[in-house]
Amino acid sequence: MQNTATASRPRRGSGNWMALFSIVFIIGLYLLSTHSPGTILSNPKLQIVKMMFISVIIEALPFILIGVIVSALLEVFVSEQTIKRLIPRNPLLGIVAASFIGIIFPICECGMVPAIRRLIHKGVPLYAATTFLVVGPILNPIVFWSTFTAFRNKPEIVWSRMGLAFAAAIVIGLIVHRFVKTDQLKSAASHDHGHGLGHDHAHHDHNHLHDDHNRHHGHAHHHPKPNRAMGKLVDVMSHSIGEFFSMGKYLMIGALLVGLLQAFVTRGTLEALGHGPAGSGAIMMGLGFLLSLCSTSDAFVAQSFTTTFAPGALVAFMVLGPMLNLKGLLMMSAVFKTRFVLLYGALVAVIVYAGTWALGQFIL
Amino acid sequence: MTTNRLAPLLHHAVRLTILFGLTAYIAYLSLTGQILLFIAPQLVKYVDLAAICMALFMIGQLYLLVRSFREPVPSCACGAADGHSHGDDHGHSHEPTGGPVKNGLVYGLFLLPVLLGLLMPNEAFAGSLAHNKGMNLGVFTGGGMPADLARLDGGEDPDLKTLFRSDTYNRDYAKLGMLLYKQDKIVMSDEWFIEKLQAMNTFVDNFQGKTLQITGFVYREDGLPANQLIIGRMAMTHCIADISPYGIIAEADNAASFANDTWVTITGTLSKTTSHEMPVIKLMIQSTEPASAPSIPYIYPDWDFAKKLK
Numbered sequence: 001m002q003n004t005a006t007a008s009r010p011r012r013g014s015g016n017w018m019a020l021f022s023i024v025f026i027i028g029l030y031l032l033s034t035h036s037p038g039t040i041l042s043n044p045k046l047q048i049v050k051m052m053f054i055s056v057i058i059e060a061l062p063f064i065l066i067g068v069i070v071s072a073l074l075e076v077f078v079s080e081q082t083i084k085r086l087i088p089r090n091p092l093l094g095i096v097a098a099s100f101i102g103i104i105f106p107i108c109e110c111g112m113v114p115a116i117r118r119l120i121h122k123g124v125p126l127y128a129a130t131t132f133l134v135v136g137p138i139l140n141p142i143v144f145w146s147t148f149t150a151f152r153n154k155p156e157i158v159w160s161r162m163g164l165a166f167a168a169a170i171v172i173g174l175i176v177h178r179f180v181k182t183d184q185l186k187s188a189a190s191h192d193h194g195h196g197l198g199h200d201h202a203h204h205d206h207n208h209l210h211d212d213h214n215r216h217h218g219h220a221h222h223h224p225k226p227n228r229a230m231g232k233l234v235d236v237m238s239h240s241i242g243e244f245f246s247m248g249k250y251l252m253i254g255a256l257l258v259g260l261l262q263a264f265v266t267r268g269t270l271e272a273l274g275h276g277p278a279g280s281g282a283i284m285m286g287l288g289f290l291l292s293l294c295s296t297s298d299a300f301v302a303q304s305f306t307t308t309f310a311p312g313a314l315v316a317f318m319v320l321g322p323m324l325n326l327k328g329l330l331m332m333s334a335v336f337k338t339r340f341v342l343l344y345g346a347l348v349a350v351i352v353y354a355g356t357w358a359l360g361q362f363i364l
Numbered sequence: 365m366t367t368n369r370l371a372p373l374l375h376h377a378v379r380l381t382i383l384f385g386l387t388a389y390i391a392y393l394s395l396t397g398q399i400l401l402f403i404a405p406q407l408v409k410y411v412d413l414a415a416i417c418m419a420l421f422m423i424g425q426l427y428l429l430v431r432s433f434r435e436p437v438p439s440c441a442c443g444a445a446d447g448h449s450h451g452d453d454h455g456h457s458h459e460p461t462g463g464p465v466k467n468g469l470v471y472g473l474f475l476l477p478v479l480l481g482l483l484m485p486n487e488a489f490a491g492s493l494a495h496n497k498g499m500n501l502g503v504f505t506g507g508g509m510p511a512d513l514a515r516l517d518g519g520e521d522p523d524l525k526t527l528f529r530s531d532t533y534n535r536d537y538a539k540l541g542m543l544l545y546k547q548d549k550i551v552m553s554d555e556w557f558i559e560k561l562q563a564m565n566t567f568v569d570n571f572q573g574k575t576l577q578i579t580g581f582v583y584r585e586d587g588l589p590a591n592q593l594i595i596g597r598m599a600m601t602h603c604i605a606d607i608s609p610y611g612i613i614a615e616a617d618n619a620a621s622f623a624n625d626t627w628v629t630i631t632g633t634l635s636k637t638t639s640h641e642m643p644v645i646k647l648m649i650q651s652t653e654p655a656s657a658p659s660i661p662y663i664y665p666d667w668d669f670a671k672k673l674k
Contacts, residue, residue, distance in 0.1 A: 022473065047487055050480045052605055055402040057477050058390065059603035062407075062414040069417075146601075149667045153534050153566075237424035244421065245379060245474075252473040258605055297602035300665055304608035308640065 022256050045263045052259035056327070059294060060110045060251055067111030068247060071118040072239035076232055083122045091127060095173035098131040099166060103140055110294075112136050113331040114247050117185065126184055127177035130344065133332075135169035137295040137322035138162065147318065150299035160315045160364060164355045168319065172347050184340035186333075250334050254327030258292050265290075281356050284313040285349065288321030295322035312360035316352055324348040376429035378471050383422045385478040390415040393481075400660045401486050403603045488661045489598060489607060527570050536670040537563040545570060549631075552578040557597055557663040558610055564634075568643045571634045576647055578612055579629040579655045582622045591619045595630055595647070600662040607662065613637055616649035627655040 088094045112133060120129050137143070139162060151157045284305070293301060298321050302314045309317075322328075324345055333341050393399040394412055403411060524545065528538040540563040544550050550571075552560060564571050580595040588594070596611030614630055622628065630652050637646040666672070 047484060048489070050484050051402070051487060051489065054477045054481055055603040056605050058393075058399070058402050058411055059407065059605075061390075061418075062410040065414050065417050145667065149665065149669075152536060152670070234424070234427065237421070238428055241379065241383075241421050241425055241428075245382075249470055249473060252476065256473075256476075262605060291605065293606050294602055297606045300599070300601040301606050301608060304610075 022253050025256075025260070048263035049256075049259040052262045053255050056255035056258050056292070057251060060255070060327075063110040063294075064114070064247060064251060065244070067114040068240050068243040069236075070111070071114040071243050072236045074115065074118045074122060075239050076235045078122065080123045083119070083124055087124060087128065091125070091177045092174070094125065094128045095131045095170055095177070098128040098173065099135040099139060099169045101132055101136070110251070110327075110331070113328065113335060114243050117335040120185055125177075126180060127173045130176045131169045131173035133344075134172050134323050134348065135165050138165035138319065139169075143295050143299075143322075146296045147299040150303040154311065156363060157311055157315060160311075160359050161318050164315060164319050164352070164359060165323070168323070168348070168351045168355060171351055172344075175347060180340070180343070184336050186335060186337055246334060247331060250330040251327065254292060254330045257326055258290075261290050280309050280313040281316045281353060281360075284309055284317035285320045285352060288317040289325050291321065292325040292327035293321060298322070310360065311364040312356045315359060315364065316356040319356070320348065320352045323352070372432050373429070375467075376425060376432055380422060380425045380429055382471060382474045383418055383425055385475055387415050387418040387422060389478045389481050390418075393486075397660075398486050400662070401488055401604075404600050404662075404664055406664075407602060488657070488659070489604060528567055534566050536673060537566045539673050540669075541567045541570065545574075548575065550574060550576045552576065552580075552612075554597075554658075554663050556666055556669065558599055558665050559669050561610055561612065564645050565643070568636050568645055571645055572636065574634045575631065576612075576634055577629065577631045578614075578647065579627065580611060581657070581661075582624055582626050582628060583609065583611065584624060588613075591615055591617055592646075593619050593622055595628065597663045598661060600664060610663070612645060612647050613639065614647040614649050619649075622652075627657045629653050629655045 088097055116129050116133055120126060144158065144162060147158045147161055148155070288298070291298075291301070295318075298318055302318050305314060305317070329341060329345065332344070336344070390399075390411060393402065394408065394415065399408055399411065524542045527545070528541050537559075540556075540559060544560060544563060550560070550564075578595050580597045583594045583596045585594060592613055592615045594611040595614050596609045598607045599610050600607045614632065615635075630647065630649055632647040632649045632651075635646045635648050636643055638644065
């Protein structure tokens, strides 16, 4: 991508084009739907889009804010040395450790993505971060409980979901460890609002060498008047706000797309596409990707498909959705290079598909 | 240099406006109770906290705005003071990158939910969306206990136990089924709507001839015979992106006279039929009366249902 090579065109992020597209789409919808302004606003499809859009935003907001604040706290208070001490030297151990962090840190992908960027900047290896990203939204007590509630009669579905997520995380972590050696974070250039307004040093790739320097001197002298504690508070605040705007943009686009899909794609259309075990797994994975549901609520949606889809396909839906979905992918593209996002998507899709096939053969 | 000074000010001001807009809109929804049209009740407290958090961000943003007024050339460490260069080309100005059009679009995206929220009335989804979702007859799986059930004698009668033979997995539905069985009239109220439906569909044969009353919207699925319709409710887990319809098939000779999406209260006796090759209960309509849609028409799965049964 052009923006990674030259920093001179900093705002060529795909997100901006997506924003443009979304707004044009909305305006198009607005103009095409009917004739007089009053009736446009009461158009039932537009009404569905609007309600879905706002609903997804409101639902995700608390979790995004948690992620954004954790990320800002990490930036201001946790040093690289601390992180380095905490990460196990052995990669396999690191991967296993990362997949268990989700259990004590139950947070969905909305909150995870902002924190991940900061963690990688602070020296967490990419493979450990990726493992966490894969497994965190699924392997945690809240998701276990909601899945168990929805599939009270079929505990094997609950265990399959948890087990497959864990296995997929280990495999993906190992593959990333083995094959991806270079820096996959998006360069500073494409973070529009980060710098300037947020004092966001960490967005800058070439910053690695200067991190210590920053920490010791940087914050000390940008706020000459207030005392140190006040300075830290302002830092946390401005980092949080900067991050909120850079991540929130992707949430807005994702929510809009989810709203459009819900309004215009019917469940019947999807079901008609997927018959036979091979097809139904793929269809449910596609649905999991598109719907972008929160991992704690998707179990009930999966339950509503029990009459039409095999258990394997339901597990595919509940494992793939939280790892890889439209909203999350947009947010990831704010953090990682496009190539890595594509690699991640392909790995998740292939492994979940193979995993549910194996489950279908032997367990479900 | 004027643009150099104005741009960051403008950014801070726009961000302040956006934070204010979002916070005020959520506060409005929460105070008027309309928030329940968007999310499930158990999430409201988190969203309230989020609104408080954004209000704090507003204060922070106001501080940043005031600071950039007072110090037009910001004394920020990410700049020349450190000596390390980042973004050689944008030097270290706090000038926002990108053209005003793109910035406008991105910020516009944040205001879109507020604008749409103000321009369009909030609406609950009942029947109209069921068509996109496909009705769920609650065949498979499986606040305190609803009052009508709590009044019943929990003592287990051996005859009932043989009727509701259970294994480890459907024990909870068997228990609920026994309670429902003891009722003269089973009323499908908001509480435990899904759980009751699933208990009855787990033990379809035991409920033949029982009287049941249900209030919901009328809905028809493709392939439904002319003398049948579905009385349904929308269940929400977290937000309206995950709502799914649940319902009971009802049958009457004059079924065609019920228009889709109208709300009715139907009383009848239970019979059975099959849906997607699974046995499900069917309601033979005896009496109907028009009902009005509740202002919050959603029902919610009860996560602690099994615990409350004991």
